[in-house]
Amino acid sequence: MAADRRSSWLKGVLDLLVLSCLTEGESYGYEISKALAGAGLGDIKGGTLYPVLNRLEEAGHVVGEFRASARGPGRRYYRLTGDGRAALARQTGAWLEFHTAVRDTLTASKSTTGET
Amino acid sequence: MMTVHATYFDRLGTALRASGRPADEVAAIVAELAAHLADADGADPVEEFGAPEEFAARLTGGAEVAGPATGAETWKWTTDIYNDRRLLNQYGDQGWEVERLDRLGRFVCRRDPADALRWEYCRAMANGAAERAARTAELAPDAWEPCGHWAFYMYFKRPKAASAGPAAALDALARTPAEHVMFGGRVRRVLVVTGLLALVAVVALVCSDYGDFVAAHPWSLAVFAAAGVAGGLGGWYGTKRDVAKGVEE
Numbered sequence: 314m315a316a317d318r319r320s321s322w323l324k325g326v327l328d329l330l331v332l333s334c335l336t337e338g339e340s341y342g343y344e345i346s347k348a349l350a351g352a353g354l355g356d357i358k359g360g361t362l363y364p365v366l367n368r369l370e371e372a373g374h375v376v377g378e379f380r381a382s383a384r385g386p387g388r389r390y391y392r393l394t395g396d397g398r399a400a401l402a403r404q405t406g407a408w409l410e411f412h413t414a415v416r417d418t419l420t421a422s423k424s425t426t427g428e429t
Numbered sequence: 430m431m432t433v434h435a436t437y438f439d440r441l442g443t444a445l446r447a448s449g450r451p452a453d454e455v456a457a458i459v460a461e462l463a464a465h466l467a468d469a470d471g472a473d474p475v476e477e478f479g480a481p482e483e484f485a486a487r488l489t490g491g492a493e494v495a496g497p498a499t500g501a502e503t504w505k506w507t508t509d510i511y512n513d514r515r516l517l518n519q520y521g522d523q524g525w526e527v528e529r530l531d532r533l534g535r536f537v538c539r540r541d542p543a544d545a546l547r548w549e550y551c552r553a554m555a556n557g558a559a560e561r562a563a564r565t566a567e568l569a570p571d572a573w574e575p576c577g578h579w580a581f582y583m584y585f586k587r588p589k590a591a592s593a594g595p596a597a598a599l600d601a602l603a604r605t606p607a608e609h610v611m612f613g614g615r616v617r618r619v620l621v622v623t624g625l626l627a628l629v630a631v632v633a634l635v636c637s638d639y640g641d642f643v644a645a646h647p648w649s650l651a652v653f654a655a656a657g658v659a660g661g662l663g664g665w666y667g668t669k670r671d672v673a674k675g676v677e678e
């Protein structure tokens with residue numbers, strides 16, 4: 314139940330998190346997944362991550378480029394576009410506003426429960 | 430540097446044991462990964478594998494973010510090592526994602542008609558948990574995830590979008606295949622020959638009266654047993670050699 318709830322929360326914000334992983338420069342799927350896992354957001358499999366990257370690419374928020382590698386078949390690198398950066402700034406504000414409302418409500422509820 | 434590595438592998442070992450992996454298996458995995466790191470000229474383990482707790486979760490297949498969709502189709506099928514990669518990639522291209530191999534060696538696949546992706550597959554050889562962990566670590570940077578192992582070989586999957594991006598989208602779904610066993614000509618011929626030899630042996634024994642035959646030729650039991658063991662070992666090593674060479678039909 315806790316995992317399902319966490320999964321639902323993440324689905325709503327995963328595109329923002331992926332965009333945020335690209336603000337420092339280009340990256341690729343494994344590095345993005347590793348960064349999100351390192352931030353405590355769980356192990357995000359390719360079947361979840363790449364549809365998000367595809368949607369962001371189709372929306373023009375990121376640009377993907379495949380580069381062959383000497384060691385293996387190669388990787389697709391992603392870079393944030395101007396539109397992506399603007400969308401990230403806009404939607405981060407909206408998410409933080411939502412987060413604040415949720416936190417305030419739950420904090421107030423916890424205080425009330427604690428008092429009774 | 431060695432202290433950093435030791436701390437990393439201590440944390441990895443603790444996380445693996447906490448997930449229920451036996452202590453000897455954990456020790457083997459840690460030893461294999463430490464050797465892999467040494468081969469990589471002492472690379473940073475966090476850079477190479479990720480945080481130890483997250484890497485342990487990947488190795489044990491835990492904590493996936495998205496669960497299976499409720500309307501997903503499932504399909505189980507099997508083939509032989511001479512046709513597996515071709516068929517996996519053929520059906521992966523139709524949206525079939527291998528979730529695991531079951532005890533019978535069948536690929537357990539799922540496909541969500543509402544959100545299907547194209548998948549691609551590769552196969553690697555690995556003897557034991559430690560080598561499987563090492564192969565997983567080697568292939569992970571290119572988005573390959575383990576999706577099952579059987580005997581001494583293991584399979585990896587990744588969405589085709591990992592290389593092709595949105596161009597790998599799946600527009601139309603082929604019907605779910607009716608087949609569940611898809612052996613190629615080579616394996617079918619081996620099965621037919623083995624069956625015929627077994628039939629000939631049984632008929633010969635019955636016609637010559639089994640009890641009398643064995644009483645007259647007690648060494649025959651040892652010959653039959655030795656032939657069976659030799660055939661089994663030959664098949665095992667032949668298969669292993671063909672997997673290593675990547676032989677396909």
